[in-house]
Amino acid sequence: MSNLQLNLTQTVGAFSARKIRASSNGIPFSKPKSGLLILDLPLEKIRRPLMRTRENDQEKVKDLMESIREIGLQEPIDVLEVEGVYYGFSGCHRFEAHQRLGLSTIRCKIRRGTKETLRHHMR
Numbered sequence: 001m002s003n004l005q006l007n008l009t010q011t012v013g014a015f016s017a018r019k020i021r022a023s024s025n026g027i028p029f030s031k032p033k034s035g036l037l038i039l040d041l042p043l044e045k046i047r048r049p050l051m052r053t054r055e056n057d058q059e060k061v062k063d064l065m066e067s068i069r070e071i072g073l074q075e076p077i078d079v080l081e082v083e084g085v086y087y088g089f090s091g092c093h094r095f096e097a098h099q100r101l102g103l104s105t106i107r108c109k110i111r112r113g114t115k116e117t118l119r120h121h122m123r
Helices: 058-071 092-101 115-122
Strands: 006-012 015-020 037-042 077-082 085-088 105-112
Parallel strands (some): 077 105
Antiparallel strands (some): 037 105
C-alpha cells in the first residue's frame, strides 16, 4: 500500500472518488469509460436485491477467493447509484468471495441512474 497517490476529485453520496495510481492491493486501475466512476465501496453499503433469487456456484466462489488473496480483484463489480443508494446486480461471485474473505470493501464501477433505471433492473 505504499507509494499511493490520492487526489480528491469528486464526491458521490457519502463517498469520495479519488484519482488513484494503484488500488489497495497494488493493481493499477484502468481508465474508466465515460460516465463511470471506479472506487472501493464498503460491502454493507451495497444492496443486493437479486441475491435471494439465485444461488452462487461455490466452486467458482472458492476459486475467486484464492485469486483475490493472491493477486487482488481484477474486475470491479457493476453498481448502480440511485439517490445515494448503491445497488449491485452483477458480480455475485466476486461479492460473495469478498464477504467470505472478510474484506470490508470491494472495487466497483459505479453508474448513476434514476428510479426508473432501477425499476428496469429489478424486472
